Amino acid sequence: MTQDAYQHPALEDVTLPEVLHALSDPLRLSIVARLREGGERGWGEFDTHLAASTLSHHMKVLRMAGLIRTRREGARCQVALRPEIEGRFPGLLATVIGLT
Amino acid sequence: MTQDAYQHPALEDVTLPEVLHALSDPLRLSIVARLREGGERGWGEFDTHLAASTLSHHMKVLRMAGLIRTRREGARCQVALRPEIEGRFPGLLATVIGLT
DNA sequence: GCTGGTGTTCGATGTTCGTCGAATATAGGA
């Protein structure tokens, strides 16, 4: 990161089309599905052939859609689902991920 | 139409990201929400300030995502939800539209 | 301090998207 922390939007500011768009990419959908299994994951666990900058871009899309929370852990990063998203869009993730 | 009938994809060929993308546009989401109230609707009922060609484009996106069925009625067109989409993606529309 | 690993940011590039106007096809009525 350039500065200290990550930008996480308030969930009230997140719109349903925005979330659906974030989930409409196969890679991002698979990332969310993996995170829904629980716990935190490191960047490296999402084994993709993409460039690091591309993965960083997708993580930002998910973060700006209110779906994930990113946390620094020394030099590494850890991501996890934002559980509050269930309160903002009840049942959405369960339904969508269940259809994966 | 140029020829006789409309192209409607087989639901097995429709992917989840494709459906999510179709629903990620506010106008298309509102169209699906209206159609979910039941019955058929004519083009004119979707009162939008957009050009006719733009509405036609969005209808095609929804149709190709397996969400709606278009039927000719003389010079007019009637659209309705494809009820089989419930079998392909159980609970998806109910959840997403319920969050609108 | 320097060095290596990790992730972000910044152009750049090619693709897709949303929108429009114009041209076209088709149906129905005067």
Place this chain on the structure above:
DNA sequence: TCCTATATTCGACGAACATCGAACACCAGC
């Protein structure tokens, strides 16, 4: 038959997107 209404298709346009490599910032060891 001609005219109007309706909807699709066809370029065209700018905006947004997915991807990359290069440069940068940060942290941890040596």
